[in-house]
Amino acid sequence: MNWLKTLFPRNKKIPATRRVPRAEHPISRSQFPSGTLKVLYGLKDAGFQAYVVGGGVRDLLAGMEPKDFDIATDARPEEIRRVFRSCRLIGRRFVIAHVRFGDEISEVTTFRGQITDSHERDETGRILSDNEYGTLESDAFRRDFTVNAMYYDIRDFSIVDFAGGLEDVKAGVVRMIGDPELRYREDPVRMLRAVRIANKLRFRIDKDTAAPIRRLAPLLREIPPARLFDEVIKLLQCRDAVANLNGLNEYGLLAQLLPQTDAALAQPQTRVFIEAALANTADRIAGEQTVSPAFLYAALLWPAVNARQKKLGGEDVVQVNAAIAQASDEVLAQSAKYIVIPKRFSVPMREIWALQPRFDMRRGGRAQRLLTHPRFRAAYDFLLLRAQAGEVPQELADWWTQAQIGEGLPPLAPVAPDGESGEPRKRRRRRGGRGRRRADQPTSPSNA
Incomplete structure (x- = not known):
């Protein structure tokens, strides 16, 4: 003894x-x-x-x-x-x-x-x-x-x-x-388990057990990033995800797992978006529907991707696509210092993000092509969460909902007073030089 x-x-x-x-x-x-x-x-x-x-x-x-x-x-x-x-x-x-x-x-x-x-x-x-x-x-x-x-x-x-x-x-x-500090030092993942078990059982964490967590949270940096990927899934892809998110945030643990997400939670709109995504996942689990870590991580890192993409800017379609691709690269590279997201999940994450600007393009063939995209449903669900948080107009989400159930595309809302339709402007063909169309050439169909 x-x-x-x-x-x-x-x-x-x-x-x-x-x-x-x-x-x-x-x-x-x-x-x-x-x-x-x-x-x-x-x-x-x-x-x-x-x-x-x-x-x-x-x-x-x-x-x-x-x-x-x-x-x-x-x-x-x-x-x-x-x-x-x-x-x-x-x-x-x-x-x-x-x-x-x-x-x-x-x-x-x-x-x-x-x-x-x-x-x-x-x-x-x-x-x-x-x-x-x-x-x-x-x-x-x-x-x-x-x-x-x-x-x-x-x-x-x-x-x-x-x-x-x-x-x-x-x-x-x-x-x-035993001694909480000693036991946390033996395996820092125990700090994550304390939050998860307490919320699952609706228990409280003993004050002596909770006391060292914020101070020892940086010890999670010693845990292999691949293991932390699995721990985040256990915490945030479950029925108690919102409570776990708040617990991780409260004890300073989220900053050691997903620092970009932790920083973004200071914005009320971002918190609404992420909590809505977690609640949606919890509802799907309760309904015995499939859930994917790709969608979860896409939601957790989207605020950082979106903020970076806006800083990079872009007016036409090509520039917007390039900006969101660059933002995705930068955010995933930064998150890999803490958590390694397997490629089988990071690839669909990128696709969900890349499709978001395309929801603004609702004219003709572009909208029809988006409806048939293999990742459309996940990207559409993502759009609904953005509308719920007030990040995009609800009218946009409603339009795409109607587009899936109606015969043909719904009519667009009236053009804004300043003449902007809300879609990224197309790159204009330069006159003269190699871009000039000969008189005997047929015109291209609209929105091709």
Whole structure:
């Protein structure tokens, strides 16, 4: 137990272990998917310990439906693979077993060992090597928050609580296990998890757990940008996205992930646009519709692209297209210092942005061609969000809505008093020289 004293501050008492019998808690094994039960009983029958742990237990106790059920065991990865023919081992920092039954994949981890001075760390305190195994107790205190350190024992259906998670679920509190600063330094992504878990469960973050977050937020720079891309998806492509955005902003975390987005939120119109995009994504998830990280990141970075494109300027179509292409390059290059967006998402993002100026061109063939563009629907949904935020006239969005359901294109609004139609001006053909049309040449059709 001496190693636990290094985990907790001197003024904090180490929680007493508690085992709650089946009659005193609401979780039933009937709530677990069939694949999870097969893994639990497969390990038990092979002579190993097997527990459902983490979010699966936490969410059920909080009255929510878990997204997945993680399993912890004393079996080593090679032993897990011998028990299940469908097992695949992944990971380098800590080996994890994925066991498949039909379409269901269960993540199975071996109990992790205690933290010692022998663990390889970087200069900020982040653990770099963690492939050491331990006991159920050491595994519990290696977890981040008390509400994530409760174990459902398949042998007697009891819940084992080492860190006081049951009390914190009842109180609605997200509390770090051990010294918050030490634990954040071990893995700075825990600061993001604190915000996400609190908003998902409608809990509050314990004041001691929250206190160091703003000061330690720059530690996120030490996390690989590819990993942060996934963490942003978890935070902002979910039902609690707006609350998570505000939490990230409040604790200074958004500035370490998407500094251009964080700066843009100071503008009320920009905040309305981004929150509308996140709410739209949440509605689609609730309706079991597809969502794409490309659309999410396009919305998050659009304020920076739009602002840069306006500075670059441009009057005719060619100049506007060039400006938005350059703005896209610059904004994505800047964001790559913090988060790496895979090409399979950055390409459709660029297309969504590039199509926005084309919505102003509503005459003849250009409008018809835009309606048949493969990325039209995503770009149109994006336009609706811009109209909702007041960035473009609602009349423009309504026109394109009507254009999709009517027979032929709707009539345009009357021309503005100054004679401008709202469309970028076409490049005029210069008279004389190579641009002069011979008298025997036919004229080109309008808007071709």
